[in-house]
Amino acid sequence: MNRNLAEERWREVHHLILNAKRIVCSTHVDPDGDGLGSQMAFYHLLKAQKKDCRILNPSPLPEVYRFLSQLAHFEQYDGMYHTSWLRQADLAIIFDSGDYRRLRLLGEDLKKFNIPTLSIDHHPHLNPSGFSYALHDVSACATGYLVYEYIKYAEKHVGSGNGLSIEIAKGLYLAIMTDTGSFRFNNTSAEAHEMAGELIRFGIKPYDVYQQVYESTPVERIHLMAAALKTVHIDGDGQLALFMVTRKMIKEAGAKLEYVTGFTDLVRSIRGVEVAVMFHEIADDRCRVNFRSKGRIQIDELARRLGGGGHPFAAGVTVEKPLEQAMEYVVSAIRQEIKVQLKKAAIE
Numbered sequence: 253m254n255r256n257l258a259e260e261r262w263r264e265v266h267h268l269i270l271n272a273k274r275i276v277c278s279t280h281v282d283p284d285g286d287g288l289g290s291q292m293a294f295y296h297l298l299k300a301q302k303k304d305c306r307i308l309n310p311s312p313l314p315e316v317y318r319f320l321s322q323l324a325h326f327e328q329y330d331g332m333y334h335t336s337w338l339r340q341a342d343l344a345i346i347f348d349s350g351d352y353r354r355l356r357l358l359g360e361d362l363k364k365f366n367i368p369t370l371s372i373d374h375h376p377h378l379n380p381s382g383f384s385y386a387l388h389d390v391s392a393c394a395t396g397y398l399v400y401e402y403i404k405y406a407e408k409h410v411g412s413g414n415g416l417s418i419e420i421a422k423g424l425y426l427a428i429m430t431d432t433g434s435f436r437f438n439n440t441s442a443e444a445h446e447m448a449g450e451l452i453r454f455g456i457k458p459y460d461v462y463q464q465v466y467e468s469t470p471v472e473r474i475h476l477m478a479a480a481l482k483t484v485h486i487d488g489d490g491q492l493a494l495f496m497v498t499r500k501m502i503k504e505a506g507a508k509l510e511y512v513t514g515f516t517d518l519v520r521s522i523r524g525v526e527v528a529v530m531f532h533e534i535a536d537d538r539c540r541v542n543f544r545s546k547g548r549i550q551i552d553e554l555a556r557r558l559g560g561g562g563h564p565f566a567a568g569v570t571v572e573k574p575l576e577q578a579m580e581y582v583v584s585a586i587r588q589e590i591k592v593q594l595k596k597a598a599i600e
Contacts, residue, residue: 279304
């Protein structure tokens with residue numbers, strides 16, 4: 253984003269915040285480290301500004317991120333319990349969600365109570381109509397980086413009381429670490445490393461954050477992973493890897509739905525594979541399909557055509573079909589997509 257444009261857009265955001273007394277911080281259903289870290293950092297920033305602020309999310313804190321409950325109060329939105337507080341809110345800030353529908357009941361109630369919504373995000377916006385305002389930059393490595401930009405803006409233009417605290421720094425580091433794949437994905441920019449460097453100088457210990465997220469795995473997740481890896485199929489000429497996670501596997505492993513996070517990244521690491529696809533059976537007639545690409549094949553447009561979305565090399569879609577039919581439906585499409593893109597690359 254052009255720096256002058258960034259200044260102007262952050263000025264608009266700051267004006268919204270300045271004129272709001274009660275603010276909701278939220279993120280998408282089934283939140284990840286970027287959404288949670290971004291909202292936690294912003295929550296503490298707003299608290300430092302003496303705002304009445306709560307974190308209200310459409311789904312509970314995932315087990316892998318439970319350690320964050322020691323740093324902020326994360327609440328799952330309850331239409332009965334939170335209504336009296338919510339209807340008096342002046343602003344809702346939604347982090348890391350390009351689709352308003354992913355707010356579920358919270359999104360419906362925000363509309364019902366006519367509460368202005370501000371989206372801060374780095375995804376392509378699929379359903380932006382629900383948001384009143386948006387600061388949206390797909391070039392940013394993570395939503396957490398945009399929050400960091402706002403903190404820099406606030407320090408420059410507002411002064412004391414708007415800088416880093418250990419809670420803010422940990423939220424920002426979590427956001428950028430998880431969304432860059434621990435600084436190994438193609439979205440890892442020089443700015444990402446510069447931001448991480450400042451957070452480390454402030455006092456963040458990278459291994460502590462990494463260990464809490466990636467080295468506290470329940471044994472049930474390992475059992476589920478083992479079952480899923482047995483289903484890996486290398487398709488065609490070896491550039492496409494497919495695998496599945498069924499409800500039976502989850503039950504037999506004593507696992508949880510959220511434990512599948514990261515499986516597709518692991519399968520993508522197979523030598524020669526360009527795209528990995530996980531078919532996660534959710535119900536008799538519904539599957540979640542995750543796409544991960546090494547970088548030669550962009551899969552976000554395909555995901556959008558199928559009704560989903562995401563980033564060029566990490567995307568997903570929910571298919572309202574039984575597992576076998578979902579696989580037939582998606583595999584033919586991804587085969588064709590790989591063929592077309594590789595042929596186009598060869599010509600160029």
